[in-house]
Amino acid sequence: MTKDDTMTIREMCDSFDVTPRTLRFYEAKELLFPIREGNKRLFTKRDRARLKLILRGKRFGFTLEEIRELLDLYHMDDSQVTQLSKTYDLALRHLAEMEAQRAELDEAIGELKNQIDWGAKELARRKRNETAA
Amino acid sequence: MTKDDTMTIREMCDSFDVTPRTLRFYEAKELLFPIREGNKRLFTKRDRARLKLILRGKRFGFTLEEIRELLDLYHMDDSQVTQLSKTYDLALRHLAEMEAQRAELDEAIGELKNQIDWGAKELARRKRNETAA
DNA sequence: GCGTTACATTACGTTAACGTCATCTTTCCT
DNA sequence: AGGAAAGATGACGTTAACGTAATGTAACGC
Incomplete structure:
Protein backbone atom coordinates (compact mmCIF):
# COMPACT_ATOMS: atom_id res chain seq x y z
CA MET A 1 0.00 0.00 0.00
CA MET A 76 -23.03 10.00 2.96
CA ASP A 77 -21.50 13.40 3.07
CA ASP A 78 -23.23 16.67 3.86
CA SER A 79 -23.98 17.42 0.26
CA GLN A 80 -26.15 14.33 -0.01
CA VAL A 81 -28.13 14.69 3.18
CA THR A 82 -31.18 15.70 1.16
CA GLN A 83 -31.74 12.04 0.40
CA LEU A 84 -31.10 10.95 3.93
CA SER A 85 -34.58 10.08 5.04
CA LYS A 86 -35.22 7.94 2.00
CA THR A 87 -32.04 6.00 2.58
CA TYR A 88 -32.86 5.81 6.26
CA ASP A 89 -36.14 4.06 5.49
CA LEU A 90 -34.35 1.66 3.23
CA ALA A 91 -31.90 0.81 5.96
CA LEU A 92 -34.69 0.13 8.41
CA ARG A 93 -36.29 -2.26 5.96
CA HIS A 94 -33.01 -4.04 5.45
CA LEU A 95 -32.54 -4.29 9.18
CA ALA A 96 -35.95 -5.89 9.59
CA GLU A 97 -35.15 -8.30 6.80
CA MET A 98 -31.86 -9.27 8.36
CA GLU A 99 -33.38 -9.84 11.77
CA ALA A 100 -36.06 -12.04 10.25
CA GLN A 101 -33.29 -13.89 8.48
CA ARG A 102 -31.50 -14.43 11.75
CA ALA A 103 -34.63 -15.82 13.40
CA GLU A 104 -35.17 -18.28 10.60
CA LEU A 105 -31.51 -19.19 10.58
CA ASP A 106 -31.70 -20.05 14.26
CA GLU A 107 -34.67 -22.28 13.62
CA ALA A 108 -32.97 -23.99 10.71
CA ILE A 109 -29.83 -24.57 12.73
CA GLY A 110 -31.90 -26.22 15.42
CA GLU A 111 -33.59 -28.54 12.97
CA LEU A 112 -30.35 -29.39 11.25
CA LYS A 113 -28.79 -30.27 14.60
CA ASN A 114 -31.65 -32.66 15.26
CA GLN A 115 -31.09 -34.38 11.96
CA ILE A 116 -27.40 -34.63 12.66
CA ASP A 117 -28.11 -36.21 16.03
CA TRP A 118 -30.36 -38.71 14.34
CA GLY A 119 -27.62 -39.41 11.84
CA ALA A 120 -25.10 -39.94 14.62
CA LYS A 121 -27.36 -42.47 16.35
CA GLU A 122 -27.97 -44.21 13.07
CA LEU A 123 -24.24 -44.55 12.52
CA ALA A 124 -23.78 -45.91 16.02
CA ARG A 125 -26.53 -48.47 15.49
CA ARG A 126 -24.95 -49.68 12.27
CA LYS A 127 -21.61 -50.09 13.96
CA ARG A 128 -23.18 -52.16 16.73
CA ASN A 129 -24.80 -54.43 14.18
CA GLU A 130 -21.60 -54.84 12.25
CA THR A 131 -19.71 -55.82 15.39
CA ALA A 132 -22.47 -58.17 16.41
CA ALA A 133 -22.31 -59.93 13.05
CA MET B 1 -56.03 -31.28 -0.60
CA MET B 76 -33.19 -41.02 4.14
CA ASP B 77 -34.75 -44.43 4.38
CA ASP B 78 -33.04 -47.63 5.49
CA SER B 79 -32.10 -48.59 1.97
CA GLN B 80 -29.91 -45.51 1.63
CA VAL B 81 -28.06 -45.69 4.90
CA THR B 82 -24.95 -46.77 3.05
CA GLN B 83 -24.36 -43.15 2.12
CA LEU B 84 -25.17 -41.87 5.55
CA SER B 85 -21.74 -40.94 6.77
CA LYS B 86 -20.97 -38.98 3.63
CA THR B 87 -24.19 -37.03 3.95
CA TYR B 88 -23.55 -36.62 7.65
CA ASP B 89 -20.24 -34.91 6.96
CA LEU B 90 -21.92 -32.63 4.47
CA ALA B 91 -24.52 -31.65 7.04
CA LEU B 92 -21.85 -30.81 9.58
CA ARG B 93 -20.12 -28.56 7.09
CA HIS B 94 -23.39 -26.84 6.31
CA LEU B 95 -24.05 -26.37 9.99
CA ALA B 96 -20.68 -24.75 10.49
CA GLU B 97 -21.33 -22.49 7.54
CA MET B 98 -24.70 -21.45 8.87
CA GLU B 99 -23.36 -20.70 12.32
CA ALA B 100 -20.61 -18.58 10.83
CA GLN B 101 -23.26 -16.81 8.81
CA ARG B 102 -25.23 -16.11 11.96
CA ALA B 103 -22.20 -14.65 13.71
CA GLU B 104 -21.51 -12.34 10.81
CA LEU B 105 -25.15 -11.44 10.56
CA ASP B 106 -25.15 -10.38 14.20
CA GLU B 107 -22.14 -8.17 13.58
CA ALA B 108 -23.69 -6.64 10.50
CA ILE B 109 -26.94 -5.95 12.32
CA GLY B 110 -24.98 -4.15 15.00
CA GLU B 111 -23.17 -1.96 12.53
CA LEU B 112 -26.31 -1.22 10.59
CA LYS B 113 -28.05 -0.16 13.80
CA ASN B 114 -25.22 2.27 14.50
CA GLN B 115 -25.58 3.79 11.09
CA ILE B 116 -29.31 4.09 11.55
CA ASP B 117 -28.78 5.86 14.85
CA TRP B 118 -26.41 8.25 13.15
CA GLY B 119 -29.03 8.82 10.49
CA ALA B 120 -31.69 9.50 13.09
CA LYS B 121 -29.52 12.12 14.80
CA GLU B 122 -28.71 13.68 11.47
CA LEU B 123 -32.41 13.99 10.67
CA ALA B 124 -33.06 15.54 14.06
CA ARG B 125 -30.26 18.06 13.57
CA ARG B 126 -31.65 19.10 10.21
CA LYS B 127 -35.08 19.58 11.68
CA ARG B 128 -33.70 21.80 14.45
CA ASN B 129 -31.90 23.92 11.89
CA GLU B 130 -34.99 24.26 9.73
CA THR B 131 -37.08 25.34 12.71
CA ALA B 132 -34.38 27.74 13.80
CA ALA B 133 -34.30 29.32 10.35
C1' DG C 1 16.43 -1.63 -26.93
C1' DC C 2 13.30 -4.98 -25.63
C1' DG C 3 10.91 -8.56 -23.44
C1' DT C 4 8.05 -9.35 -19.50
C1' DT C 5 4.88 -7.80 -16.22
C1' DA C 6 0.88 -5.05 -14.83
C1' DC C 7 -2.97 -2.87 -16.28
C1' DA C 8 -6.40 -1.19 -19.63
C1' DT C 9 -10.56 -1.75 -22.89
C1' DT C 10 -13.82 -4.29 -25.73
C1' DA C 11 -16.64 -7.84 -26.47
C1' DC C 12 -18.47 -12.26 -26.53
C1' DG C 13 -19.35 -16.53 -23.38
C1' DT C 14 -21.33 -18.84 -19.25
C1' DT C 15 -24.25 -20.59 -15.36
C1' DA C 16 -28.25 -20.64 -12.38
C1' DA C 17 -32.96 -20.33 -11.94
C1' DC C 18 -36.52 -19.67 -13.67
C1' DG C 19 -40.06 -16.70 -17.33
C1' DT C 20 -42.62 -16.93 -21.38
C1' DC C 21 -44.65 -18.44 -25.34
C1' DA C 22 -46.70 -22.01 -28.45
C1' DT C 23 -48.99 -26.12 -28.88
C1' DC C 24 -51.47 -30.52 -27.03
C1' DT C 25 -54.43 -33.49 -23.99
C1' DT C 26 -57.82 -34.22 -20.55
C1' DT C 27 -61.73 -33.05 -18.06
C1' DC C 28 -65.60 -30.78 -16.51
C1' DC C 29 -69.72 -28.00 -17.41
C1' DT C 30 -74.13 -26.75 -19.66
C1' DA D 1 -71.28 -31.67 -28.65
C1' DG D 2 -68.33 -28.17 -27.64
C1' DG D 3 -65.67 -24.79 -25.22
C1' DA D 4 -63.34 -23.07 -21.22
C1' DA D 5 -59.96 -24.55 -17.51
C1' DA D 6 -56.22 -27.03 -15.78
C1' DG D 7 -52.25 -29.35 -16.69
C1' DA D 8 -48.42 -31.18 -19.77
C1' DT D 9 -44.34 -30.79 -22.90
C1' DG D 10 -40.77 -28.41 -25.59
C1' DA D 11 -38.18 -24.79 -26.72
C1' DC D 12 -36.42 -20.33 -26.68
C1' DG D 13 -35.70 -15.95 -23.78
C1' DT D 14 -33.88 -13.40 -19.67
C1' DT D 15 -31.15 -11.51 -15.78
C1' DA D 16 -27.31 -11.27 -12.60
C1' DA D 17 -22.60 -11.55 -11.90
C1' DC D 18 -18.94 -12.29 -13.42
C1' DG D 19 -15.32 -15.44 -16.77
C1' DT D 20 -12.43 -15.37 -20.60
C1' DA D 21 -10.11 -14.22 -24.75
C1' DA D 22 -8.20 -10.71 -27.88
C1' DT D 23 -5.73 -6.74 -28.29
C1' DG D 24 -3.28 -2.47 -26.85
C1' DT D 25 -0.02 0.34 -23.93
C1' DA D 26 3.05 2.06 -20.16
C1' DA D 27 6.73 1.20 -17.04
C1' DC D 28 10.46 -1.67 -15.29
C1' DG D 29 14.57 -4.83 -15.35
C1' DC D 30 18.85 -5.95 -17.58
Whole structure:
Protein backbone atom coordinates (compact mmCIF):
# COMPACT_ATOMS: atom_id res chain seq x y z
CA MET A 1 0.00 0.00 0.00
CA THR A 2 1.47 3.30 -1.09
CA LYS A 3 2.06 6.17 1.26
CA ASP A 4 -0.95 8.07 -0.05
CA ASP A 5 -3.09 5.26 1.25
CA THR A 6 -4.21 3.93 -2.12
CA MET A 7 -3.91 0.43 -3.50
CA THR A 8 -3.46 -0.96 -6.99
CA ILE A 9 -5.94 -3.36 -8.44
CA ARG A 10 -3.64 -6.27 -7.69
CA GLU A 11 -3.22 -5.33 -4.08
CA MET A 12 -6.95 -5.09 -3.78
CA CYS A 13 -7.42 -8.51 -5.33
CA ASP A 14 -4.93 -10.07 -2.95
CA SER A 15 -6.45 -8.35 0.09
CA PHE A 16 -10.03 -9.27 -0.65
CA ASP A 17 -9.65 -12.42 -2.72
CA VAL A 18 -11.46 -11.15 -5.78
CA THR A 19 -10.43 -10.91 -9.43
CA PRO A 20 -9.59 -7.73 -11.33
CA ARG A 21 -12.65 -8.35 -13.45
CA THR A 22 -14.80 -8.16 -10.35
CA LEU A 23 -13.36 -4.81 -9.28
CA ARG A 24 -13.79 -3.34 -12.76
CA PHE A 25 -17.28 -4.72 -12.83
CA TYR A 26 -18.11 -3.08 -9.52
CA GLU A 27 -16.75 0.20 -10.80
CA ALA A 28 -18.90 -0.04 -13.90
CA LYS A 29 -21.89 -0.65 -11.65
CA GLU A 30 -20.95 2.42 -9.61
CA LEU A 31 -20.25 0.51 -6.44
CA LEU A 32 -16.62 1.60 -6.32
CA PHE A 33 -14.96 4.83 -7.44
CA PRO A 34 -11.22 4.34 -7.77
CA ILE A 35 -9.28 7.42 -8.76
CA ARG A 36 -7.06 7.38 -11.82
CA GLU A 37 -3.34 7.90 -12.09
CA GLY A 38 -2.83 7.97 -15.80
CA ASN A 39 -5.20 5.24 -16.75
CA LYS A 40 -4.43 3.03 -13.77
CA ARG A 41 -6.99 2.61 -11.06
CA LEU A 42 -6.09 3.53 -7.50
CA PHE A 43 -8.41 2.32 -4.78
CA THR A 44 -8.84 4.50 -1.74
CA LYS A 45 -9.70 3.70 1.84
CA ARG A 46 -13.28 4.49 1.01
CA ASP A 47 -13.25 1.92 -1.77
CA ARG A 48 -11.93 -0.67 0.62
CA ALA A 49 -14.61 0.06 3.18
CA ARG A 50 -17.26 -0.19 0.49
CA LEU A 51 -15.86 -3.41 -0.91
CA LYS A 52 -15.94 -4.99 2.51
CA LEU A 53 -19.61 -4.13 2.82
CA ILE A 54 -20.30 -5.34 -0.70
CA LEU A 55 -18.80 -8.75 -0.05
CA ARG A 56 -20.63 -9.05 3.22
CA GLY A 57 -23.91 -8.10 1.61
CA LYS A 58 -23.38 -10.76 -1.00
CA ARG A 59 -22.88 -13.40 1.65
CA PHE A 60 -26.28 -12.45 3.01
CA GLY A 61 -27.90 -12.90 -0.34
CA PHE A 62 -28.45 -9.25 -1.26
CA THR A 63 -28.14 -8.32 -4.91
CA LEU A 64 -25.56 -5.78 -6.01
CA GLU A 65 -28.32 -3.32 -6.71
CA GLU A 66 -29.70 -3.62 -3.18
CA ILE A 67 -26.20 -3.25 -1.84
CA ARG A 68 -25.55 -0.15 -3.89
CA GLU A 69 -28.51 1.57 -2.33
CA LEU A 70 -27.41 0.64 1.18
CA LEU A 71 -23.85 1.83 0.61
CA ASP A 72 -25.12 5.34 0.29
CA LEU A 73 -26.09 5.27 3.93
CA TYR A 74 -22.58 4.40 5.04
CA HIS A 75 -20.85 6.99 2.89
CA MET A 76 -23.03 10.00 2.96
CA ASP A 77 -21.50 13.40 3.07
CA ASP A 78 -23.23 16.67 3.86
CA SER A 79 -23.98 17.42 0.26
CA GLN A 80 -26.15 14.33 -0.01
CA VAL A 81 -28.13 14.69 3.18
CA THR A 82 -31.18 15.70 1.16
CA GLN A 83 -31.74 12.04 0.40
CA LEU A 84 -31.10 10.95 3.93
CA SER A 85 -34.58 10.08 5.04
CA LYS A 86 -35.22 7.94 2.00
CA THR A 87 -32.04 6.00 2.58
CA TYR A 88 -32.86 5.81 6.26
CA ASP A 89 -36.14 4.06 5.49
CA LEU A 90 -34.35 1.66 3.23
CA ALA A 91 -31.90 0.81 5.96
CA LEU A 92 -34.69 0.13 8.41
CA ARG A 93 -36.29 -2.26 5.96
CA HIS A 94 -33.01 -4.04 5.45
CA LEU A 95 -32.54 -4.29 9.18
CA ALA A 96 -35.95 -5.89 9.59
CA GLU A 97 -35.15 -8.30 6.80
CA MET A 98 -31.86 -9.27 8.36
CA GLU A 99 -33.38 -9.84 11.77
CA ALA A 100 -36.06 -12.04 10.25
CA GLN A 101 -33.29 -13.89 8.48
CA ARG A 102 -31.50 -14.43 11.75
CA ALA A 103 -34.63 -15.82 13.40
CA GLU A 104 -35.17 -18.28 10.60
CA LEU A 105 -31.51 -19.19 10.58
CA ASP A 106 -31.70 -20.05 14.26
CA GLU A 107 -34.67 -22.28 13.62
CA ALA A 108 -32.97 -23.99 10.71
CA ILE A 109 -29.83 -24.57 12.73
CA GLY A 110 -31.90 -26.22 15.42
CA GLU A 111 -33.59 -28.54 12.97
CA LEU A 112 -30.35 -29.39 11.25
CA LYS A 113 -28.79 -30.27 14.60
CA ASN A 114 -31.65 -32.66 15.26
CA GLN A 115 -31.09 -34.38 11.96
CA ILE A 116 -27.40 -34.63 12.66
CA ASP A 117 -28.11 -36.21 16.03
CA TRP A 118 -30.36 -38.71 14.34
CA GLY A 119 -27.62 -39.41 11.84
CA ALA A 120 -25.10 -39.94 14.62
CA LYS A 121 -27.36 -42.47 16.35
CA GLU A 122 -27.97 -44.21 13.07
CA LEU A 123 -24.24 -44.55 12.52
CA ALA A 124 -23.78 -45.91 16.02
CA ARG A 125 -26.53 -48.47 15.49
CA ARG A 126 -24.95 -49.68 12.27
CA LYS A 127 -21.61 -50.09 13.96
CA ARG A 128 -23.18 -52.16 16.73
CA ASN A 129 -24.80 -54.43 14.18
CA GLU A 130 -21.60 -54.84 12.25
CA THR A 131 -19.71 -55.82 15.39
CA ALA A 132 -22.47 -58.17 16.41
CA ALA A 133 -22.31 -59.93 13.05
CA MET B 1 -56.03 -31.28 -0.60
CA THR B 2 -57.50 -34.64 -1.55
CA LYS B 3 -58.24 -37.37 0.94
CA ASP B 4 -55.14 -39.32 -0.04
CA ASP B 5 -53.07 -36.41 1.17
CA THR B 6 -51.79 -35.30 -2.23
CA MET B 7 -52.02 -31.87 -3.83
CA THR B 8 -52.32 -30.69 -7.42
CA ILE B 9 -49.76 -28.37 -8.90
CA ARG B 10 -52.10 -25.41 -8.44
CA GLU B 11 -52.71 -26.15 -4.77
CA MET B 12 -48.97 -26.36 -4.28
CA CYS B 13 -48.44 -23.04 -6.00
CA ASP B 14 -51.04 -21.36 -3.84
CA SER B 15 -49.68 -22.88 -0.64
CA PHE B 16 -46.06 -22.01 -1.25
CA ASP B 17 -46.34 -18.99 -3.51
CA VAL B 18 -44.38 -20.41 -6.41
CA THR B 19 -45.23 -20.87 -10.09
CA PRO B 20 -45.97 -24.16 -11.85
CA ARG B 21 -42.80 -23.66 -13.83
CA THR B 22 -40.81 -23.65 -10.62
CA LEU B 23 -42.28 -26.95 -9.44
CA ARG B 24 -41.70 -28.62 -12.79
CA PHE B 25 -38.19 -27.25 -12.78
CA TYR B 26 -37.53 -28.69 -9.32
CA GLU B 27 -38.85 -32.02 -10.47
CA ALA B 28 -36.53 -31.98 -13.47
CA LYS B 29 -33.65 -31.24 -11.12
CA GLU B 30 -34.70 -34.17 -8.94
CA LEU B 31 -35.55 -32.08 -5.95
CA LEU B 32 -39.20 -33.18 -5.94
CA PHE B 33 -40.80 -36.47 -6.94
CA PRO B 34 -44.53 -35.99 -7.48
CA ILE B 35 -46.41 -39.15 -8.39
CA ARG B 36 -48.49 -39.30 -11.56
CA GLU B 37 -52.18 -39.82 -11.96
CA GLY B 38 -52.55 -40.16 -15.70
CA ASN B 39 -50.11 -37.46 -16.66
CA LYS B 40 -51.02 -35.04 -13.88
CA ARG B 41 -48.58 -34.47 -11.08
CA LEU B 42 -49.67 -35.20 -7.53
CA PHE B 43 -47.47 -33.82 -4.77
CA THR B 44 -47.19 -35.83 -1.59
CA LYS B 45 -46.51 -34.82 1.99
CA ARG B 46 -42.88 -35.66 1.38
CA ASP B 47 -42.77 -33.25 -1.55
CA ARG B 48 -44.21 -30.53 0.63
CA ALA B 49 -41.66 -31.11 3.35
CA ARG B 50 -38.89 -30.99 0.78
CA LEU B 51 -40.21 -27.86 -0.87
CA LYS B 52 -40.31 -26.08 2.46
CA LEU B 53 -36.66 -26.92 2.99
CA ILE B 54 -35.79 -25.90 -0.56
CA LEU B 55 -37.32 -22.47 -0.17
CA ARG B 56 -35.64 -21.96 3.16
CA GLY B 57 -32.30 -23.00 1.76
CA LYS B 58 -32.71 -20.50 -1.02
CA ARG B 59 -33.32 -17.71 1.44
CA PHE B 60 -30.00 -18.58 3.02
CA GLY B 61 -28.22 -18.32 -0.27
CA PHE B 62 -27.63 -21.99 -0.94
CA THR B 63 -27.77 -23.14 -4.54
CA LEU B 64 -30.28 -25.75 -5.63
CA GLU B 65 -27.49 -28.25 -6.05
CA GLU B 66 -26.29 -27.74 -2.49
CA ILE B 67 -29.84 -28.02 -1.28
CA ARG B 68 -30.40 -31.25 -3.18
CA GLU B 69 -27.50 -32.86 -1.38
CA LEU B 70 -28.77 -31.73 1.99
CA LEU B 71 -32.29 -32.96 1.34
CA ASP B 72 -31.00 -36.51 1.29
CA LEU B 73 -30.21 -36.24 4.95
CA TYR B 74 -33.75 -35.30 5.83
CA HIS B 75 -35.36 -38.01 3.77
CA MET B 76 -33.19 -41.02 4.14
CA ASP B 77 -34.75 -44.43 4.38
CA ASP B 78 -33.04 -47.63 5.49
CA SER B 79 -32.10 -48.59 1.97
CA GLN B 80 -29.91 -45.51 1.63
CA VAL B 81 -28.06 -45.69 4.90
CA THR B 82 -24.95 -46.77 3.05
CA GLN B 83 -24.36 -43.15 2.12
CA LEU B 84 -25.17 -41.87 5.55
CA SER B 85 -21.74 -40.94 6.77
CA LYS B 86 -20.97 -38.98 3.63
CA THR B 87 -24.19 -37.03 3.95
CA TYR B 88 -23.55 -36.62 7.65
CA ASP B 89 -20.24 -34.91 6.96
CA LEU B 90 -21.92 -32.63 4.47
CA ALA B 91 -24.52 -31.65 7.04
CA LEU B 92 -21.85 -30.81 9.58
CA ARG B 93 -20.12 -28.56 7.09
CA HIS B 94 -23.39 -26.84 6.31
CA LEU B 95 -24.05 -26.37 9.99
CA ALA B 96 -20.68 -24.75 10.49
CA GLU B 97 -21.33 -22.49 7.54
CA MET B 98 -24.70 -21.45 8.87
CA GLU B 99 -23.36 -20.70 12.32
CA ALA B 100 -20.61 -18.58 10.83
CA GLN B 101 -23.26 -16.81 8.81
CA ARG B 102 -25.23 -16.11 11.96
CA ALA B 103 -22.20 -14.65 13.71
CA GLU B 104 -21.51 -12.34 10.81
CA LEU B 105 -25.15 -11.44 10.56
CA ASP B 106 -25.15 -10.38 14.20
CA GLU B 107 -22.14 -8.17 13.58
CA ALA B 108 -23.69 -6.64 10.50
CA ILE B 109 -26.94 -5.95 12.32
CA GLY B 110 -24.98 -4.15 15.00
CA GLU B 111 -23.17 -1.96 12.53
CA LEU B 112 -26.31 -1.22 10.59
CA LYS B 113 -28.05 -0.16 13.80
CA ASN B 114 -25.22 2.27 14.50
CA GLN B 115 -25.58 3.79 11.09
CA ILE B 116 -29.31 4.09 11.55
CA ASP B 117 -28.78 5.86 14.85
CA TRP B 118 -26.41 8.25 13.15
CA GLY B 119 -29.03 8.82 10.49
CA ALA B 120 -31.69 9.50 13.09
CA LYS B 121 -29.52 12.12 14.80
CA GLU B 122 -28.71 13.68 11.47
CA LEU B 123 -32.41 13.99 10.67
CA ALA B 124 -33.06 15.54 14.06
CA ARG B 125 -30.26 18.06 13.57
CA ARG B 126 -31.65 19.10 10.21
CA LYS B 127 -35.08 19.58 11.68
CA ARG B 128 -33.70 21.80 14.45
CA ASN B 129 -31.90 23.92 11.89
CA GLU B 130 -34.99 24.26 9.73
CA THR B 131 -37.08 25.34 12.71
CA ALA B 132 -34.38 27.74 13.80
CA ALA B 133 -34.30 29.32 10.35
C1' DG C 1 16.43 -1.63 -26.93
C1' DC C 2 13.30 -4.98 -25.63
C1' DG C 3 10.91 -8.56 -23.44
C1' DT C 4 8.05 -9.35 -19.50
C1' DT C 5 4.88 -7.80 -16.22
C1' DA C 6 0.88 -5.05 -14.83
C1' DC C 7 -2.97 -2.87 -16.28
C1' DA C 8 -6.40 -1.19 -19.63
C1' DT C 9 -10.56 -1.75 -22.89
C1' DT C 10 -13.82 -4.29 -25.73
C1' DA C 11 -16.64 -7.84 -26.47
C1' DC C 12 -18.47 -12.26 -26.53
C1' DG C 13 -19.35 -16.53 -23.38
C1' DT C 14 -21.33 -18.84 -19.25
C1' DT C 15 -24.25 -20.59 -15.36
C1' DA C 16 -28.25 -20.64 -12.38
C1' DA C 17 -32.96 -20.33 -11.94
C1' DC C 18 -36.52 -19.67 -13.67
C1' DG C 19 -40.06 -16.70 -17.33
C1' DT C 20 -42.62 -16.93 -21.38
C1' DC C 21 -44.65 -18.44 -25.34
C1' DA C 22 -46.70 -22.01 -28.45
C1' DT C 23 -48.99 -26.12 -28.88
C1' DC C 24 -51.47 -30.52 -27.03
C1' DT C 25 -54.43 -33.49 -23.99
C1' DT C 26 -57.82 -34.22 -20.55
C1' DT C 27 -61.73 -33.05 -18.06
C1' DC C 28 -65.60 -30.78 -16.51
C1' DC C 29 -69.72 -28.00 -17.41
C1' DT C 30 -74.13 -26.75 -19.66
C1' DA D 1 -71.28 -31.67 -28.65
C1' DG D 2 -68.33 -28.17 -27.64
C1' DG D 3 -65.67 -24.79 -25.22
C1' DA D 4 -63.34 -23.07 -21.22
C1' DA D 5 -59.96 -24.55 -17.51
C1' DA D 6 -56.22 -27.03 -15.78
C1' DG D 7 -52.25 -29.35 -16.69
C1' DA D 8 -48.42 -31.18 -19.77
C1' DT D 9 -44.34 -30.79 -22.90
C1' DG D 10 -40.77 -28.41 -25.59
C1' DA D 11 -38.18 -24.79 -26.72
C1' DC D 12 -36.42 -20.33 -26.68
C1' DG D 13 -35.70 -15.95 -23.78
C1' DT D 14 -33.88 -13.40 -19.67
C1' DT D 15 -31.15 -11.51 -15.78
C1' DA D 16 -27.31 -11.27 -12.60
C1' DA D 17 -22.60 -11.55 -11.90
C1' DC D 18 -18.94 -12.29 -13.42
C1' DG D 19 -15.32 -15.44 -16.77
C1' DT D 20 -12.43 -15.37 -20.60
C1' DA D 21 -10.11 -14.22 -24.75
C1' DA D 22 -8.20 -10.71 -27.88
C1' DT D 23 -5.73 -6.74 -28.29
C1' DG D 24 -3.28 -2.47 -26.85
C1' DT D 25 -0.02 0.34 -23.93
C1' DA D 26 3.05 2.06 -20.16
C1' DA D 27 6.73 1.20 -17.04
C1' DC D 28 10.46 -1.67 -15.29
C1' DG D 29 14.57 -4.83 -15.35
C1' DC D 30 18.85 -5.95 -17.58
